[in-house]
Amino acid sequence: MPTVVVDDVHIVYRVHGAKSGRGGATAALSRMLRRGAGDPERGVRTVHAVRGVSFTAHRGEAIGLIGSNGSGKSTLLRAIAGLLPPERGRVYTDGQPSLLGVNAALMGDLTGERNVVLGGLAMGMSREQIKERYQEIVDFSGINDKGDFISLPMRTYSSGMQARLRFSIAAAKDHDVLMIDEALATGDARFRARSEARVRELREHAGTVFLVSHSNQSIRDTCNRVLWLERGELRLDGPTEEVLRAYEKFSGK
Numbered sequence: 001m002p003t004v005v006v007d008d009v010h011i012v013y014r015v016h017g018a019k020s021g022r023g024g025a026t027a028a029l030s031r032m033l034r035r036g037a038g039d040p041e042r043g044v045r046t047v048h049a050v051r052g053v054s055f056t057a058h059r060g061e062a063i064g065l066i067g068s069n070g071s072g073k074s075t076l077l078r079a080i081a082g083l084l085p086p087e088r089g090r091v092y093t094d095g096q097p098s099l100l101g102v103n104a105a106l107m108g109d110l111t112g113e114r115n116v117v118l119g120g121l122a123m124g125m126s127r128e129q130i131k132e133r134y135q136e137i138v139d140f141s142g143i144n145d146k147g148d149f150i151s152l153p154m155r156t157y158s159s160g161m162q163a164r165l166r167f168s169i170a171a172a173k174d175h176d177v178l179m180i181d182e183a184l185a186t187g188d189a190r191f192r193a194r195s196e197a198r199v200r201e202l203r204e205h206a207g208t209v210f211l212v213s214h215s216n217q218s219i220r221d222t223c224n225r226v227l228w229l230e231r232g233e234l235r236l237d238g239p240t241e242e243v244l245r246a247y248e249k250f251s252g253k
């Protein structure tokens with residue numbers, strides 16, 4: 001059963017005002033003034049971040065996305081989630097894909113507790129379901145292991161704690177398509193092991209999991225298939241070990 005079909009997708013970012021991007025404060029000010037007047041010369045630069053990528057994902061697959069910095073991994077995930085319109089090509093998905101990014105939109109000024117509810121509602125859970133899973137989510141995150149932190153605003157958490165809570169909220173639900181962008185990298189070793197186990201579980205519940213990671217070990221431990229992107233192009237798509245070996249050779253590891 002296919003869950004995601006990506007057909008010759010191209011993603012192009014447009015960066016406005018980038019052509020006149022040099023100079024100090026005075027130049028910036030004059031640019032602003034010109035912009036106000038509707039300057040026709042204002043430049044738009046384009047970044048062709050994903051170039052003609054095609055693949056089909058199935059139920060029960062955990063697919064790792066690898067590639068060097070800026071190779072288009074996060075962009076591709078955002079396109080699958082429907083957050084970026086393709087310039088060319090199509091993305092077909094079965095159900096609503098959930099993107100769990102390091103920057104997932106929880107609210108820093110709200111307590112961890114409120115964010116669990118907010119995140120649950122955002123994922124389409126009912127209040128009852130959230131209430132039922134609440135303790136499980138908090139326990140999984142380990143936020144309260146060292147004291148009552150869940151009742152403090154989320155902005156007071158360390159980046160690792162924030163990432164853990166985000167992952168725990170997202171993982172509380174079985175997703176058709178769950179996309180995880182580097183979230184595993186921020187937790188400590190124990191949390192990483194726990195979340196990797198949860199990714200395997202989600203996958204067994206017949207969903208499809210995408211995982212962007214720079215940790216080849218995380219990819220090895222969780223994924224059965226790997227897509228390797230380089231400069232926006234799909235270089236290799238295949239079984240984890242095969243693709244990782246080629247990638248490690250390429251990156252000199």
Ligand SMILES: Nc1ncnc2c1ncn2[C@@H]1O[C@H](COP(=O)(O)OP(=O)(O)OP(=O)(O)O)[C@@H](O)[C@H]1O
Nearest residue numbers: 013015047049067068069070071072073074075076
């Ligand atoms: N909002 C944006 N506006 C313009 N260009 C962008 C934007 N976001 C990303 N890019 C460009 O798109 C390309 C791909 O970026 P992307 O973040 O998808 O790479 P990545 O493989 O996830 O990188 P990393 O491993 O460093 O997280 C890069 O060249 C980047 O500069």
